[in-house]
Amino acid sequence: MKKFLITGFSGFVSRYFIEYLEENEIRAFIKGIDVHHPDFNSGTFKHVKCDFERIDLLDKGKVENIIFEFQPDYVLHLASFSSVAFSWKEPNISFQNNTNIFLNLLEAIRKLNIATRILSVGSSEEYGNVDPVDLPLTENHPLRPVSPYAVARVSQELLSKIYATGYGLDILMTRSFNHIGPHQKDVFVVSSFVKQMVEMKYNGAGANKLIAGDTTIIRDFTDVRDVVSAYYMLLTMGKKGEVYNVCNGKGWTLKDIIEKICDALDIDVEIVPNPGLFRPDDNRAIVGSNEKLRNAVKWAPKYTLEDTLNEMIAYWQKQINMA
């Protein structure tokens, strides 16, 4: 039975990682840590046993204690203040809760000399503004971060490489592109769109006005269940010191997404741009190449965008008791 330490345990990705282990009948003991309590069932399943502890990764002493006591075989580092918008408002808090928390984790593992394999989850935001001719982005593309969040993620990745090469820690890195799915909070754009549009459908409140930022930006969306399968495969089969894009390989504008949700719900919406949601120096288009990941661990995405959006619609219908 392998032991997994999951940071950012109470988040959206973690619950699907547990589900992945359970559904694939992978026996595992999970220690979950987070500053927030999980809002999902995180007890004992048939194949997976979870134990949660509320800690702040900025608290070095506690991080060391957890690592020392649990002696994980794998560390899935999901913890992150992952909002770009928040990072513009509070760059220091964002930086600390991305880069410094990760450094605390690495230092604990290094000092205690624990043999563990670490997956450092990073972000496609690390690439920054890219020329459309360079799409899809491969892992060799230069990193030119354009937000405080993206800088924090690049710093995290650079530290990962130092700990892998300089100290010999067994670390792999991802640059994870946008992921979506049921249970995602509505601070994230697609989840917010689905929620608002489900409300419109059932409230039927006259003109359907959807408040949005720039809907012409292009992003590469992957179903969260495909993301967690990539994480499991990388943890168990990926190559030490390497960085992997985790992405679908296709790009959609936010407008495309809105139209697909409209079709699924059979409604029309008027997009009302809110300049407050436009971000300084935002990336125009991000689409990744997942070739390296596919080749390394034989991963492939299983969910279509339409599948995922339909399940998100069903989720929000249930959430707002309109189903």
Next chain:
Amino acid sequence: MKKFLITGFSGFVSRYFIEYLEENEIRAFIKGIDVHHPDFNSGTFKHVKCDFERIDLLDKGKVENIIFEFQPDYVLHLASFSSVAFSWKEPNISFQNNTNIFLNLLEAIRKLNIATRILSVGSSEEYGNVDPVDLPLTENHPLRPVSPYAVARVSQELLSKIYATGYGLDILMTRSFNHIGPHQKDVFVVSSFVKQMVEMKYNGAGANKLIAGDTTIIRDFTDVRDVVSAYYMLLTMGKKGEVYNVCNGKGWTLKDIIEKICDALDIDVEIVPNPGLFRPDDNRAIVGSNEKLRNAVKWAPKYTLEDTLNEMIAYWQKQINMA
């Protein structure tokens, strides 16, 4: 009279920056901050008035107070835990005392909305391992940091760019190559060599064994007085948001340096390699191009390496009362 806030005030570079202002009859009011008290006369000169306050830049509240009270026209950010070797031993402390201290400084300036021009001093270590064919390095060369210290410096530079482009702060950046001169502490390699060899000369203790790390590595050394003139010129004439190499443009092996000191002192030494001083993944050769700096502000180095070494010898002779 312009107001300069100098972080890392008690260090080696700061005292020469003050001297530069004084010698060039530039009237200035300096607020110096550092965790250590300066060990040089930092009171009132003819043209320059200094005021020192002992603070830790990790203390956000105090940093804000200083900035608010002093309202600097210029910020010369020299504060850094600049030892690569230390960063391998204590990566977390190194990172915090390079990147986090700088972020605190920027955040204070941003939040208080102070119109000030900031020189973010960085390091040639940011370039990492480079191919000899790419020498001398221009500012366009990719950054591939290979030590915790270098990662911290790259993070600092990336944050500088975000604050310049995203928040409109008036920041310029340097990648400063090795600098040397009298008063430099003997934890730095050239100062350590000079000190040891001056002792050998006057102690006459039989076989002259010089304990050293890898003496075949190539570095680009600039006299600290040339460095501070570059900093002043950049602060007053450099272009916002730009990064400048501050370097001599010539490379010497440490062995070259040792030979020059031997010649000046008329002694012979046997170099005894100490594997403990060899660093994991160290850079083989670093030589920079200073063309951008020369073109931007009409800077040129004035001191030859021989001049500098002779003055360092005189300094250490005086220090150990052998003059």
